[in-house]
Structures are given as C-alpha cells and as structure tokens.
Amino acid sequence: MAGKPKYGIRKDKLNLSVTPKTKERMKEIAEALNTSQSELLEKWVQAWDELQSIGLLGESLACFGK
Numbered sequence: 180m181a182g183k184p185k186y187g188i189r190k191d192k193l194n195l196s197v198t199p200k201t202k203e204r205m206k207e208i209a210e211a212l213n214t215s216q217s218e219l220l221e222k223w224v225q226a227w228d229e230l231q232s233i234g235l236l237g238e239s240l241a242c243f244g245k
Contacts, residue, residue: 190217203217205220
C-alpha cells in the first residue's frame with residue numbers, strides 16, 4: 180500500500196510484547212474502527228496527549244477557583 184505518508188514522516192518500527200488477550204483485543208478494536216493496529220496506537224497516543232492537556236487545564240482552573 181504505497182502512497183504519501185499520512186503523518187508526513189517515515190514511521191519507525193516498534194517491537195512490543197503484549198499478552199495474547201491484549202493482542203486479540205487490539206486486533207478486534209482496529210477491525211471495528213476499520214484501521215490498522217499501528218494506526219490505532221498512533222491515535223491512542225495522540226488522544227492521550229490531548230486528554231493530558233485537558234486534565235492539566237482543569238487542574239490549573241481548579242487551583243484558581245474557576
């Protein structure tokens with residue numbers, strides 16, 4: 180599946196060790212979302228970064244009583 184890289188850069192290979200249950204669940208989730216397991220991981224990390232930013236903003240606002 181050749182084409183323009185989705186993220187504008189070459190992706191690095193990553194070797195992960197997970198339980199068979201996690202491996203199967205990742206496959207199921209990726210299939211349900213009609214995406215690859217690699218893309219599932221990319222999206223999860225991006226979403227985590229966004230959630231962290233939102234969480235930090237919430238903590239900051241709480242400190243100032245807003």
